[in-house]
Amino acid sequence: xxxxxxxxxxxxxxxxxxxxxxxxxxxxxxxxxxxxxxxxxxxxxxxxxxxxxxxxxxxxxxxxxxxxxxxxxxxxxxxxxxxxxxxxxxxxxxxxxxxxxxxxxxxxxxxxxxxxxxxxxxxxxxxxxxxxxxxxxxxxxxxxxxxxxxxxx
Amino acid sequence: xxxxxxxxxxxxxxxxxxxxxxxxxxxxxxxxxxxxxxxxxxxxxxxxxxxxxxxxxxxxxxxxxxxxxxxxxxxxxxxxxxxxxxxxxxxxxxxxxxxxxxxxxxxxxxxxxxxxxxxxxxxxxxxxxxxxxxxxxxxxxxxxxxxxxxxxxxxxxxxxxxxxxxxxxxxxxxxxxxxxxxxxxxxxxxxxxxxxxxxxxxxxxxxxxxxxxxxxxxxxxxxxxxxxxxxxxxxxxxxxxxxxxxxxxxxxxxxxxxxxxxxxxxxx
Numbered sequence: 001x002x003x004x005x006x007x008x009x010x011x012x013x014x015x016x017x018x019x020x021x022x023x024x025x026x027x028x029x030x031x032x033x034x035x036x037x038x039x040x041x042x043x044x045x046x047x048x049x050x051x052x053x054x055x056x057x058x059x060x061x062x063x064x065x066x067x068x069x070x071x072x073x074x075x076x077x078x079x080x081x082x083x084x085x086x087x088x089x090x091x092x093x094x095x096x097x098x099x100x101x102x103x104x105x106x107x108x109x110x111x112x113x114x115x116x117x118x119x120x121x122x123x124x125x126x127x128x129x130x131x132x133x134x135x136x137x138x139x140x141x142x143x144x145x146x147x148x149x150x151x152x153x
Numbered sequence: 154x155x156x157x158x159x160x161x162x163x164x165x166x167x168x169x170x171x172x173x174x175x176x177x178x179x180x181x182x183x184x185x186x187x188x189x190x191x192x193x194x195x196x197x198x199x200x201x202x203x204x205x206x207x208x209x210x211x212x213x214x215x216x217x218x219x220x221x222x223x224x225x226x227x228x229x230x231x232x233x234x235x236x237x238x239x240x241x242x243x244x245x246x247x248x249x250x251x252x253x254x255x256x257x258x259x260x261x262x263x264x265x266x267x268x269x270x271x272x273x274x275x276x277x278x279x280x281x282x283x284x285x286x287x288x289x290x291x292x293x294x295x296x297x298x299x300x301x302x303x304x305x306x307x308x309x310x311x312x313x314x315x316x317x318x319x320x321x322x323x324x325x326x327x328x329x330x331x332x333x334x335x336x337x338x339x340x341x342x343x344x345x346x347x348x349x350x351x352x353x354x355x356x357x358x359x360x361x362x363x364x365x366x367x368x369x370x371x372x373x374x375x376x377x378x379x380x381x382x383x384x385x386x387x388x389x390x391x392x393x394x395x396x397x398x399x400x401x402x403x404x405x406x407x408x409x410x411x412x413x414x415x416x417x418x419x420x421x
Contacts, residue, residue: 001156018154019188019195040189042182042244043330054222054246060185061247062178064156065200108242129329130241 005069007032008076014063022061023047026073034074034103038133045131048104049073055111057130074103077110085148086110093144097137104131109145119149156198162206162277165199165305170279172197173302179218180247182240183256201305207251213311214275217251224250229311231269231319231338235262238323241330251306254291257298257357260332262323264292264358268350269338270315275308276300285310292357316342318421320414323352324406326397334398337410341418345372349411354390354403361389361411368415382415383408 003014007030014029021040026032026049035058036046042057049058050072058073078084083091086109096102105128112119112127119127124145132138157168157175169175176195178184179202187193201207207218215224222245224236239245239253239262253263254274267274267288274291277283278301291299300306319340325331336352347368349361364385371378385408392403 001154019185019193019198021185021189041186042240045241045243048243051247055243056247057241057243059189060181060244062156062181062185062188062198062200064154064198065158065178065181065202067158127242130243133330 001064003064003067005066005071007071008073016063018064020063021059022049022051022063022066022071023058025063026058026071032073032075035107036100036103038100044101044104044133045108046101046104046133048107048131050107050111055108055130072107074107077106084110086113086145089144089148089151090141093140093147095140095144097135101131101133101135105141112145113148117149119145121146124149154194154196154198156200158200158203160203160205162204162305162307163279165201165204166277166279166303168199169305170303172199175199177201177255177305179249179252179255180220180244182244182248183252183258199305201251207307213313213315215250215309215311217254217306217308218249219251221245221248221250228317229266229270229315229319230317231266231321231340232263234321235266235323235336235338238262238321238329238333250309254309255298255300255306257292257294257296259295259356259358260336260353261358262333262336262352264288265336265338265350265352266319266321267309268352268358268360269319269340269348270311271348272312273310274306275310276304277307278304283307288358289360295356297356316340318342318418320417322410322414324410332397335392335403335406335410337407337414339411339414339418341415345369347415347418349386349415351386351390351407351411353397354392354407359390361386361407363389364411374415374419379412379416383412386411 042060047058159165175197221236221239227233273285323333323336340348387408
């Protein structure tokens with residue numbers, strides 16, 4: 001079935017076979033592998049995208065239900081020449097562990113800072129709670145975003 | 154696979170009448186887990202998230218399509234409390250109370266509250282119109298309910314007179330992003346009577362009616378009454394041992410949790 005939606009400001013057409021997830025279509029059909037496939041049950045947040053204005057886990061979105069939707073993925077955040085402020089903050093603080101979860105953190109954090117340029121520590125923790133799964137090393141991510149929140153104050 | 158994406162309830166009921174038993178898709182947070190793990194391959198899906206009339210909160214009528222993110226700000230205290238415990242922000246942005254009701258998991262976070270406030274589940278079909286079922290008539294077993302193959306869940310309807318002194322809590326293997334091993338909701342009326350509901354301890358949400366009766370007789374419970382209250386709750390639930398917990402732990406925790414919530418209500 002043909003599904004039309006908008007990804008990162010561009011109209012896209014996807015040929016969806018059945019009940020597969022938006023994540024699968026982004027990665028396998030549309031050549032956008034930035035959203036990561038890990039738990040497939042909405043637990044880890046590494047596939048986070050913005051769907052019609054809200055951050056959701058794209059593994060739990062049925063692609064066939066995305067007709068007419070606006071989707072923003074990590075590929076649409078920043079560029080190689082100029083990183084998004086959130087990406088730069090993560091780089092500056094070495095806020096990366098193995099890196100697999102980083103795209104999800106970038107999507108969630110960029111959306112948080114768009115809605116609230118000066119989030120407090122608790123607001124940052126709450127916003128990121130769906131991206132924290134089983135690893136350690138989240139201290140640097142938190143510190144980088146706290147620093148960014150202060151910078152823009 | 155075929156999909157319908159109705160924008161009105163009547164279109165959804167039309168589609169459901171044409172394809173009885175079609176999979177209903179709301180936020181996807183339950184259905185897509187089953188799809189991703191190969192447990193379900195729907196042939197026909199009716200996607201409900203474009204139906205504005207399902208996403209309305211009108212006084213004590215909560216539309217089935219209202220997300221947990223919105224219910225976090227509900228005026229109903231325990232509903233707001235439980236909404237904050239559902240999954241992660243991502244899950245709460247997508248998942249709906251109607252989906253929770255439709256999945257009818259024993260561990261559904263919204264179910265103890267619906268039981269405690271004696272909610273009615275409003276369902277509709279093209280041919281038979283609207284039916285309202287008391288929660289205890291709607292939930293019939295583990296992931297089973299009284300929804301007919303041509304019906305759609307429309308709303309949860311809460312009686313007008315529900316007291317606002319209400320508390321919810323759940324126990325899980327960690328403090329966030331967890332499926333509950335026991336959940337409970339206590340609602341206390343000004344006259345001292347209470348309603349006590351528990352989740353994850355039976356095939357459906359349950360009320361601890363004997364424990365409620367005990368407090369009706371002792372609206373200002375002493376320490377020994379509180380201890381008996383907890384013991385009674387533990388006796389009234391019928392939990393099982395599974396991969397998340399054991400029968401004896403769930404029984405014990407039911408009493409502890411219900412007593413703790415009652416004490417919070419009494420302290421107000």
